[in-house]
Amino acid sequence: MATKETFGARKRRLSWPLIAGIVLLHIAALYGLARALAPDMTAAVEREVVAAFNLSPPEPPAPPPPENQSEPDEGAQGDPGRDAVAKPVTSQPPKVRVKKDDPLPRASSTGTANQSGAAAAGDGTGAAGSGLGTGSGNSGSGRGGIAVSKPVHISGRIDNARDFPVPPGGRDARRGTQVIVRVVVGTDGRARDCAVVRPSPDAEADRITCRLVETRLGFRPAMDAQGNPVAAPFYWRQQWF
Missing domain, CATH: 1.20.890 (cAMP-dependent Protein Kinase, Chain A)
Incomplete structure (x- = not known):
């Protein structure tokens, strides 16, 4: 059950x-x-x-501090040197003096100098090579220096046919001719002392050309080596067409 x-x-x-x-x-x-x-x-x-559970390697120990090292001894200072003293002896002058021969001139003459010709540097008023006077020497200190630049025409024109009268035979008689005049340009830039260097067939036209150059034209004066304005010649050529 x-x-x-x-x-x-x-x-x-x-x-x-x-x-x-x-x-x-x-x-x-x-x-x-x-x-x-x-x-x-x-x-x-x-x-x-x-x-x-951390498996990372431990940190290395810190390095020991460096040991104090003593510096090497540089040694003591040496003794100073002794001062040198000259001997009590002097050189004697020569007993016989040698006489120097005076230079003789290259060419004989009647003077008393050993050389002939101009002096290299004078102090008078002439034009010596290096004088201190008022002449026109290359190295003088006066106002008469030598021009190193030429005058330059900067203003004025002579191109009007009505400035010149009709010559005998008409204007064709003067056509194709020219005249060259010489002037002196001063330190003020004006021309003066005109002179005909190469005349044209029309003497009256040459005279008028000189007058117009002196009264109508303006110039920049020439300069010397120091940059000072000096008087210098200038040539002007006038042509008729």
Whole structure:
């Protein structure tokens, strides 16, 4: 005859995974309660656990401090040298003086000097090579210097046919001819002392050309080596077409 088993008569066996899950749940509940009630202690425990599982190599120890090294001794200063003193003996002057021969001139003459010709540097008022007077020497300090640039025509024109009268035979008699005159341009840029150098067939036209160059034209004067204006000649050519 079959027997009936009651509900509580058979014992159930708990499996190991279920037991492990129950344990983990209790541990997690305790851990959360510990973090809520004592956070500092929980953080310290976590650091110790992490440090226990840290496998990184330890840091090398710091090198020892260098030992103090003594500097080498440079040695003491040497004794100063002694001052040199000359001997109490002097050289004697020569007993016989040698007479120097005076230079003789290259060519004989009637004078008394050893050389002939002009002096290289005088201090008079002439035109010596390096004089200090008022002449026109290359190196003098006067106002008569030598021009190194020529005068330049800068203003005025002579191009009006009415300035010249009609010559005998009409203007065709003078057409195609020219005259060249010479003037001296002063430091003020004006021309003066006109002279006909190469005349044209019309003497009256040449005379008028000189007058117009002196009264109508303006010039930039010539300059010497120091940049000072000096008087210099200027040639003007007048053509008729």
